[in-house]
Amino acid sequence: MATRVTTEPSHEALGLTPEDLRSMYRTMVTARLVDEAAFRLNRQGKAPFVVPVSGHEGCQVGTGWPLRRGQDIWVPYYRDTAIVLLAGMTVYEIFLGLFAKADDPASGGRQMPSHWGSRRLGIMSHSSPIATQVPHAAGIAYAAKLRGEEAVVGCWFGEGATSEGAWHEGMNFAGIHRLPVIFVCENNRYAISVEQSHQMAVENVADRAPGYGFPGEVVDGNDVLACYAAMRTASDRARAGQGPTLIEAKTYRFFPHTSDDDDRSYRTREEVEEAKARDPIARFAALLQDRGVMDTAAIDGVWVETKASVDLQIDQAWNAADPDPSSLLRHVFYEPDDTS
């Protein structure tokens, strides 16, 4: 197979500063705390539906970090809480979506939570059907290339998406035209309940990339810097006109698929606990300490400060206005106050 595996690069070699690392860590912690709060609110009956990110924070922050706000395009899927944080969405905005408030930037309370979108931030709107955003990413990348822009497109999905025809079609087209797009598979081994061995005969999703004429790379999705390194190489390639890359980040989701799922029917508790022992956040914290970037007190401080900030923003979002029922009928077609 033409698949390369990378792990454990040093941050200096990658051009990351200590402040970059601290900021990456804060983003991961924020995503984790968003999750924990969202599930708590779900149990309190305040949030009807939650899509968890926990376990994926490392691969999201690693692969999202090389993209440039205001220039590059983010094509996420519903588990990408940390990706949209990197793109500039605030915790307040995320909870406006969770509570389905009028000012929810993605949809004004129309879509389920975690169905992201913000034209202002370059986060493309997406739906619930899986992999439909992959041809969009290819089309956006085609447009960027035709218009001579420097923009690259990041497109994220789970390994479940790779069974859809739309995924294959988008990959194939991106390869034909050597488009500036990076496909990132957050492989957590389960398409809700269906384990990888029932999804594909190959060991790695990335093994499919040569079939589309571009490189595939497997990375440890719990190793933030390895994910960053892979994405940095891929985005440099894309910006240089060398075409797409498929990055497969092997990871695990700690919670059920959604708040409506019960993963006890398809995963043993032992398996979940083993995965949690490889928590990307704990691992990154250890690395930061090893390299002298943060000490224990600083790390604890991040959790305390972030939790206070998240709680404050949740309160603000909870007290925001609900959508007016009359808004149900709006924006079917263009209206003069639409932003596009």
Place this chain on the structure above:
Amino acid sequence: MTEKNVVTAIHDSLHDEMVADERIVVLGEDIAVRGGVFRVTQGFLEEFGEGRVLDTPLAEGLIVGLAVGMSLHGLLPVAEIEFADFIHPAFDQMVSEVARMRYRSNGDFGLPMVVRVPWGGGVHGALYHSQSIEAFYGHIPGLKVVVPSTPYDASGMLRSAIRDPDPVLFLEHKRTYRLIKGDVPDEPFQVPIGPADVKREGTDLTAISYGLMLHVCLEAAVRLQDEHGISVEVVDVRTISPLDAETILDSVRKTGKALVVYEDNRTYGAGAEIAATIAERAMFDLDGPIVRIGGPDVPAMGFATNLEHAFMPDADMVSARMLELARL
């Protein structure tokens, strides 16, 4: 004015729009090197280059999905699906993405784009080159579905579709491509999306139709006038969605009789919506039952000439039903 057939009118309008607006990109199967199986994009590759005239892999969901991405990033895609019968793999993109983008984003993301689709029977297309798809998409809020049936309307409505801030499914009846000729202005002009059009005025009965069946109705109307002195008004629906109920209702209120003709399978077809609209809103202006003529409820027309004819309503059948209704 120049006399053109439908396919030439579409070719010329699309060409002129591409000259005028560099954002326009055409994409689809066989549309570049081959110039389209119906020749709508003949010569475009040479003139506009492969960046803007794009042969795609054979994957309809991809074609529509790419167009979504292009539209999201500043291009104005005019996608072609080679035959309506092959659009079904793109149903998810059309329904879940194209139609809902503006709505689901609360007006944050619009999708100006056109999907051109040759449809309809009468060309020995059998089961998979003859289908009608307007009812599938007319049912989806967020899509505009148009069915121009003359060179003038095809030209003017294509220009409107390209300028529309929302996605337009542009249905071109392939039997009309070279069969129907008419005058088209040489200067750019637009025919608005939405309004229906009275193609023939009359007083005794209203026939409501679109596509090839519009021309069948017009022929039948001439026969009724010539042979029986019965005056038939023919309304061209032109836009399936959003439907112009007022023009239809005005005509029906005037004549008191309504006959709806379409070549799709009769049950749940677009004609059913039109008939229901008339029944809801003009019941007491009617002097007879609403007559609905459509294809039979079999999967599709056959390849054999007589099987195809047996499927599609023709002027003999339509004029007989018109006469029946007029004499009630």
